[in-house]
Amino acid sequence: MSAHAAPAKRVTLAALAAKKDAGEPIVMVTAYDHPGAQIVEAAGVDVVLVGDSAAMTVLGYDSTVPVTIDEMLMLTKAVRRGLTRPLLVGDLPFGSYEASDELAIATAQRFVKEAGCDLVKIERGGTTVDRARALVQAGIPVVGHVGLTPQTATALGGYRAQGRTADAALAVIDDAVALQEAGCSMLVVEAIPSEVTEVLVSRLDIPVIGIGAGADADGQVLVFHDLLGLYDGGAAKFVKRYAELRVAAVAGVEAYATEVREGVYPAPEHGYAMAAGESDRLQELLSAGDSIHRA
Structure with a gap:
């Protein structure tokens, strides 16, 4: 960009909706600190997710479950300071929103007020649909998450693909539709067959962001440390390495x-x-x- 070029416009939910309507893929990536935020900002991504995957990639936990609100807020604040253009999504950690609408709103308000999030993300359907509706009614934009939901992976039988039978696929679709009806602005679908993603994209008005969900999604998201080869743990089948920075x-x-x-x-x-x-x-x-x- 030349010294006199106009700065890039900030991404908005309306802009993402327009991308979906135009069939223009949306780019989402995770980030967990200020340098990472500056990198993804410079790369021109549309949406940045401070995922609870930070529990494993950054903080050294064995799963996403142990990470706390304060830990996630610290990381999210650092990312916020490194971003100008992309939308910022904060992942509400396990145990911080499930018990009641009041708890969900109080937690989400901290992510918006203290960390500057544009949206918050919560996992699953079921009672989470009620939490999503309450958050939206409180004026907080929400990203839903269905399919493989890492916070409850044990209940799902481990980290494996979901929706592989017709009945299981219908359950994923029902959850996704319910989250849209609750007012979610976006949906992440993880580790589901591409046939199910195709159905969701055709039936939902909100952008559908896939991770291990095939090419039919409105956009894709990958974990920063996975795509750059920084994480020493095992990578899922859907991960593509675009660099090997840990080796370097x-x-x-x-x-x-x-x-x-x-x-x-x-x-x-x-x-x-x-x-x-x-x-x-x-x-x-x-x-x-x-x-x-x-x-």
């Missing part, structure tokens, strides 16, 4: 460690020198018994 990072740190141990780094060009004549004067002061502690 390990190699870089190894090269640094080798140079330190061999006395190669730091070289003279990596240091600072005193002003001309000051080194000699310092030696004179030291020889005279002067010190920084003198009266």
